[in-house]
Amino acid sequence: MRLICPNCGAQYEVPPEAIPPAGRDVQCSACGTTWFQRAPQPEPLPEAEPWDLVPRVSDDEEEADDLAESVAAPAPVTPTATPRSTVTSSVADILRAEAEREAQARAEEAATRATVIERPAPVPVTERPAPMPTPEPPPLPEPLRQPARPARAPERELDIDRINSSLRSANDRFGGRAPQVRPVRRSSGFARGFWGALLVLAVLAGLYVTAPAIMEAMPQSRVVLGPYVAAVDEARLWLDRQVGAVLGNDAPAG
Structure with a gap:
């Protein structure tokens, strides 16, 4: 029996008994692809023709057919030897182990899907009562109106009057003459250099x-x-x- 990888096209010759009638999973040793291989179906036998439909042959035709067969008898054809399987026992064992592992993995996957995790029922949430509205504070009493104060003179006018009075008092003190400012003496650079030396x-x-x-x-x-x-x-x-x-x-x- 010949197996052909659907992925890389590698061909393997295995004995027909290596594949059970129900089929099995096989894996390609070249690319690692796994597929399900079914057992070969036996070829159906040709249906027998009813005797009524077989045409009758006369004796002359039968003699002519026998003579033609004796004159041009074909040479005996030697049957060709069937190719031996190229798959060794070790490869068959590997394929068998891979098939068993694949079947076990499928069984475990089916078992995990069959198990149903029971979740606890959701606990109903009790609705909280709406908060009571906060009472509004009482309105504050209006402030008492203060009596109107007398209008003050502009600050600019007060400053001008104050400056004029101070200037007049200074002129009276110095006899109408402005005070003389003495110039500040500056130390010469020679003195600083001398003391530095x-x-x-x-x-x-x-x-x-x-x-x-x-x-x-x-x-x-x-x-x-x-x-x-x-x-x-x-x-x-x-x-x-x-x-x-x-x-x-x-x-x-x-």
Whole structure:
């Protein structure tokens, strides 16, 4: 019996007894497609013709037919050997196992569909009574009318009168003359530069005097203070030589 995969067209030769009369599920080993294969139906036998419909043949025709058959007898035809099945027993076992698994899966699916999950009946919801309308607050009494106040003079006019009175009192105080404003003296830039230079010199002098104590307390400061102290010492020696040279030239010869 030949099986043909409906998906990829692969062909398999299986023994006829591998497919039961009721059919079974088979699976293609090439593409994995599963289908239901029915058993082959036996070919119907040809119906026998009634004797009344068979034409009668005369004796002469029968002799002529026998002579023709004896003269042109066809060569005996050797029957061709039927192709053997290419499906081994292992493939048949695989197909059988796949069919059993498919049948079991279908049975489980049918069982799950047959089971009906009973849901609890919906609990009726009791309707809540409508809320009582809130009472409206009593209307507030109308405010008492306040007595009308006298109209005030415009603020602009009051300000002008106040300014005029203050100007008059100032003129009376200084005898009709406007007060003189003294100009503010501004410090010159020379004074600020001078005091700034003195402050810098004082800081440098204090740093030079306290350099030995600072280097002893913090040895890492020798990198900065050492060259600074040496430069100040050289400047002092240079200044001392210059002063000595000036004083030596100005002194009277003995």
